[in-house]
Amino acid sequence: MIGFLRDRKVRDYFWQGLATIGLLAVVWFFVQNASENMQKAGMATGFQFLWRDSGIEVPFNLTGYKPSDTILALLWTGIVNTILVSVVSIAVATVIGFSVGLLRLSRNWLLSSLAGFYIEFVRNIPLLFFVLFWYFGVLAALPTPRESMGLFDVVFLNRRGLSIPTPNDLAGFRIAIVATLVLIAVQFGLSRWARARQARTGRDFPLWAVGFVLCGALPLAAFVAAGFTTSWDVPTLRGFNYRGGFVLVPEFVALFAALSTYTAGFIAEVVRGGIQSVRQGQLDAGRALGLSPGRVVRLVVIPQAMPVIIPPITSQYLNLIKNSSFGAAIAYPDIVSVFMGSALVATGQAVEIIAITLAIYLTLSLFVSLLMNWYNARHKLVTR
């Protein structure tokens, strides 16, 4: 009998059973209370509210949403706004982050301490502080539309936001995009051919230089050409405000500025750590084999640093997506602000709305981490 109790398997089952019963009891208790409380408060349940008219105004939307649309359309507008600010901020944060991280490693003492100063400054202050600071401190202090700061008379910045021109016709840009895709395909084929030839004959091919022209310079030229041949809707001052073009509202500009500069500080640290993780001996060995400094960086440092850099950078990207919800503090119409805020107040269906919002963020997070895992698996360093 006692021996039976000493059996590890039996005890494992016992503890797991106990834990499961305990957890279920707690969940049951909460659900019971919730349904009771909701009945008492006369709260509606179910997801029918999603198809009701929202009647909520969203000042900044790319989806063509109107207050007479459904709440589902409102949610979609919020999702698009969240994705918009996240994508733009991720791109800019990556560029700033890599630059600052590399500068931090600079041999020049002044450059490296300036980069260090930036990193320490940004990382030790709350993000909400930066969001509020950009919105109430910087953008509110901008001039009125009449005294806008203009750039080449096509882009205007004032306290109502950033007015940018929009193309009237997208045909030219479609051609440019197709051309870019074709050039990337050509570059891809070329790289396979070059690698095969190098394996066969040992002859080198200036792949990076060609790639720079094919995937960088030529597409850029195509887009510039498209830009010059299309007619633009340029914002112009009429009365008290700018008409025409597209206005990036100050909420967007403030959130974007805060998110990208803040996350850049964290990315810079990741980049610095990743590059420093490559041992000096590796670099020396590369030089000893007669590789040029550029090729040491390309063939020795980057392939070894990237696997160290990618995982933490992924979590920074995820953080940025989640942090885009800070926009709710300045009423940038993202998911949290329009759905968890406005729609919740309008319908009162807290449980459903919170569940949907959390599900969306979890899906977004899962999607990005799957994507990055896939990338990571492909670029994993193969060791002995």
Next chain:
Amino acid sequence: MKLNELPRILPPWAETLRQRLFATPLDALATLVCLYIIWRISVPLIEWLLIDATWDGTTREDCRSSGACWVFIRARFGQFMYGQYPLAERWRVDLLGLLIVGAAVALSWRGLPRRKEASILALIVLPPLGVWLLYGGWGLKLVETREWGGLMLTLFLAIYAGLIAVPLGILLALGRRSRLPLIRFASVVFIEFWRGVPIITVIFLASLLLPLIMPTGFNVDRLARAVIGLAFVIAAYMAEAVRGGLQALPDGQAEASQALGLGYWRTMRLIVLPQALRISLPAMTNEFIALFKNTTLVLIVSIFDLLGIAQAALADPAWVGMNMEAYVFAGAIYWFSCFGLSQWSRLKEKRLQTAYGR
């Protein structure tokens, strides 16, 4: 070789300077550009912050110079620290602060007799004592949490959420590495769920759903909801930090302890956790810094912590246009706190490395 072709030897300081700032023409150019930028930014900044600033006075009219108006901070200093906490009761906050600092200083002194027992005692006694001192009751005047605010609220949120998050995080980390699949599964779901959603939604969730899932008539205080919400999220992040330490520890440690006949909990308590926590201390400090910064989000549910008070102060008609002063003051407090914490953890880490001779 002729004598005059010998390289000119610079004095050592100049040689260091040359290598660090002017090694190549490009380097020299970068240095000069940087110096120019620093000069252009720092001169007006210092003028605004210090030289042209107004320090003395009582009202907005005293600020006539072009610099910062620190009179504003002076006039509202009490609010920045205590929010709307009644003036006559503020000594309670100060007393608690003194007690915490005193305990921390005493306990960090290595020569303290019975240091371990004293630490445990402080951890058991201080938190409830703090709630009693701040909230009142039992002979003290009741101060509702909606009157709390400012820096004291920020510290309260961070400390109390941290007190829940650290033990919970350790348990979750152990759960995630447990032999029992169900426990492991539950821990993974808990950790990944809270890590996958934004903190702002968690604070919303806590403030809207906690009253809903409690029995009727059982009221959870607004501030307690925020503490619980923050604590759950940080616990999930803490768990990952602790897991890093657990993974870094060689399996042999736990195996040796089991060979000596210690059970699971004693193995963890006496052998594994003391070593693992030491390794994960820097990561845990980072999570605590993140928690400290994220307490600002309670602004969303109208709880006014330091940043919230600064934000609210901007709406005061008597002090229009003091945005920069308020932000600089609040930002500086956050910066020094977080920077101090991270330096402390770096120091600890270094001491540890020398202790292990690594």
